Amino acid sequence: MKVLPREFYFRGPDEVAAELLGKLLVRIYKGRRLSGFIVETEAYFGPEDPASRAKRGGGLAKVMEGEVGLALVYGVHRKWLLNVVAHEEGGIGAVLIRAIHPFEGVELMKELRKVRKIRELTNGPGKLTEALAVDKKFHRKPLYLPDSDLRIERGSYPGALKVARSHRIGVSEDLPVPYRFYVEGDPYVSKVRPL
DNA sequence: CGCCAGATTGACT
DNA sequence: GTCAATCTGGCGG
Numbered sequence: 001m002k003v004l005p006r007e008f009y010f011r012g013p014d015e016v017a018a019e020l021l022g023k024l025l026v027r028i029y030k031g032r033r034l035s036g037f038i039v040e041t042e043a044y045f046g047p048e049d050p051a052s053r054a055k056r057g058g059g060l061a062k063v064m065e066g067e068v069g070l071a072l073v074y075g076v077h078r079k080w081l082l083n084v085v086a087h088e089e090g091g092i093g094a095v096l097i098r099a100i101h102p103f104e105g106v107e108l109m110k111e112l113r114k115v116r117k118i119r120e121l122t123n124g125p126g127k128l129t130e131a132l133a134v135d136k137k138f139h140r141k142p143l144y145l146p147d148s149d150l151r152i153e154r155g156s157y158p159g160a161l162k163v164a165r166s167h168r169i170g171v172s173e174d175l176p177v178p179y180r181f182y183v184e185g186d187p188y189v190s191k192v193r194p195l
Numbered sequence: 196c197g198c199c200a201g202a203t204t205g206a207c208t
Numbered sequence: 209g210t211c212a213a214t215c216t217g218g219c220g221g
């Protein structure tokens with residue numbers, strides 16, 4: 001089986017975030033395969049995490065403490081952000097997918113993004129959802145089914161998979177421990193931020 | 196229904 | 209580097 005099983009997400013969000021690097025995010029769009037290797041992620045926890053949506057309560061918090069392996073899609077600044085629900089038994093958490101390295105369907109992704117520069121295609125959380133035509137309709141949809149239109153497969157990342165970490169990007173208040181993970185040296189990592 | 200903050204992006208100085 | 213567009217989701221009324 002190529003897709004990552006549901007159990008893959010049945011661990012702490014930080015562990016899942018690190019393990020997702022190098023995996024293949026696949027979108028079936030109009031019968032065509034669009035995909036890219038995940039090169040940047042961030043882990044978010046429960047109410048004790050000041051940057052987490054779970055802290056505010058409401059529907060998103062419910063999804064974050066619900067079934068693992070489901071997509072969590074929500075909008076900020078007119079962009080859709082894609083997360084995967086991941087936590088241990090009885091826990092709360094999700095992993096934000098921040099950047100992918102384009103693999104299949106690059107030309108179609110360029111059309112969807114309306115950009116020329118390939119570097120600009122998927123090097124940010126709001127950019128990759130646009131490139132893969134991911135929106136609210138995927139909210140709470142499982143990513144572990146072999147025939148899902150949006151799923152995560154075992155990939156073979158081209159090159160050495162050297163994992164680095166830093167503090168999360170764009171949050172006003174972060175935890176003392178850095179929870180952003182990225183593939184060092186990959187050109188599609190959104191940006192560098194010092195520890 | 197109105198208010199407001201925000202896990203962003205792209206244009207511009 | 210600065211800055212604002214633009215809209216979702218949560219919450220109060």
